[in-house]
Amino acid sequence: MTWMPGKDPMPGDAGACDLIDMIIVPRARxxxxxxxxxxxxxxxxxxxxxxxxxxxxxxxxxxxxxxxDVRPHPHIGLATVTYLFDGEIHHRDSLGSDQVIRPGDLNWMTAGKGIVHSEREDPARKTMPRKIFGIQSWVALPKTHEESQPVFEHHGAAGLPVLSDGGATVRVIAGEMYGLRSPVATATETIYADATLAAGGRLPIDASHEERAIYTVDGEIEIAGDKFGPGQLLVFKPGDPITVTANDNARFLVLGGEPMDGPRHIWWNFVSSSKEKIEQAKEDWKRRRFDIVPGDEKDFIPLPER
Incomplete structure (x- = not known):
């Protein structure tokens, strides 16, 4: 999905819990x-x-x-990750991929040196009542992979490993948790999982990864006596074991992994360790040098004038 302009999120109360380094409350648009x-x-x-x-x-x-209804647009230097709780999105890209994404599926598109894709709803669905709910994320690529060939992976919900135990259900989207590993290939060590807890359920979050967070989706959770509702990104301190308890039926995403090899520049849909590569991508898109999306050749999003 194209990076739509909007206000930056605001940091929340970082002192709410000794185990939590930062609380980020997203800004809505x-x-x-x-x-x-x-x-x-x-x-x-x-x-x-x-x-x-x-x-x-x-x-x-x-x-x-x-x-x-997101028209064809380019990406470099990242992987787009689409994961839905509800609804459908039709993905097409310049590799010729043509895939409908449904709840629990994983769409992982590695842009590398450059890819173009569109994300739409099929016309027939637009004639009926329907819902959409999910997470769109980008994963930065290490410097060694920024110029790699683009790759598309899709794994249906049934292909992602699931652990159910004691009121907790965890689907491992990427990386490894609780001895289960996702089939998706990642360029760096990554954790990403969809966790649901029944009321009273508890889930320990492994401290082996240096950078970890959870994003609360539904219900109320509790960590070391502090309570958190939906729509918060809780960033944990390195090395501290965490246990999440659900005060009612709750859902959250676990995300993180090894630190990236330096900061990144972001402009529109481009991510890179090099400002020059971003400038080149801007010029290439402006001059229509990127590949087209088969089946979605007529439309495109122009380069923003900013």
Whole structure:
């Protein structure tokens, strides 16, 4: 998805819990009946592990028309990660990938040196009431992979490993947790998981990764006596074991991994360790040097004038 302009998220009360380094409360932007909440990047934190961009889409319900309709646009230096709780998105890209994304599926598109994609809803769906709710994130690539060939991976919900135990269910989206490893290939050590807890359920969060956070999606959770509702990014201190307890039925995402090899520049849909590479990508898109998206050749998003 293209990086839609909006206000930066604001850091919350960092002293709310001794185990928590920072609380980021995303700023919401209404895109005409469709709300997006951006948690990363924030003024105080650019990345958590390789995650450099983290948007909550919805929840929203459309009666007719409206919805997701993102025209072809380019990316470099990152992987886009789409994970839905509700609804459908039709992904097409310049590799020829043509894939409908449904709840629990993982769409992992590595842009490398450059890729173009579109994200839309199929016309037939726009004639009926429907919902959309999910997370769109970007994972920065290490310097060794920024010029790699683009790759697309899709794994259906049934292909992602799931652990259920004691009122907790965890689907491992990327990386390894609790002895289960996702099939998706990552350029750096990454953790990303979808966790649901029944009321009273508890889930320990492994401290082996230096950078870890959870994003609260639904319900109320408790950590070391402090309570947190939906829509907060809780960034943990390195090395501290964490246990999350659900005060009612709750859902959250676990994310993080090894630190990136330096900060990144972000401009529109481009991420790079080099400002020069971003300038070249801007010129290439302006001059229409990127590949086209088969089946979606007519439309495109122009280069922003900023």
């Amino acid at each position: 209404d895109l005409g009946g469709f709300e997006v909440r951006r948690a990363l990047p924030s003024p105080k934190r650019q990345m958590i592990g390789p995650f450099i961009f983290f948007d909550q889409m919805g929840p929203a319900e459309f009666l007719e028309s409206g919805g997701i």
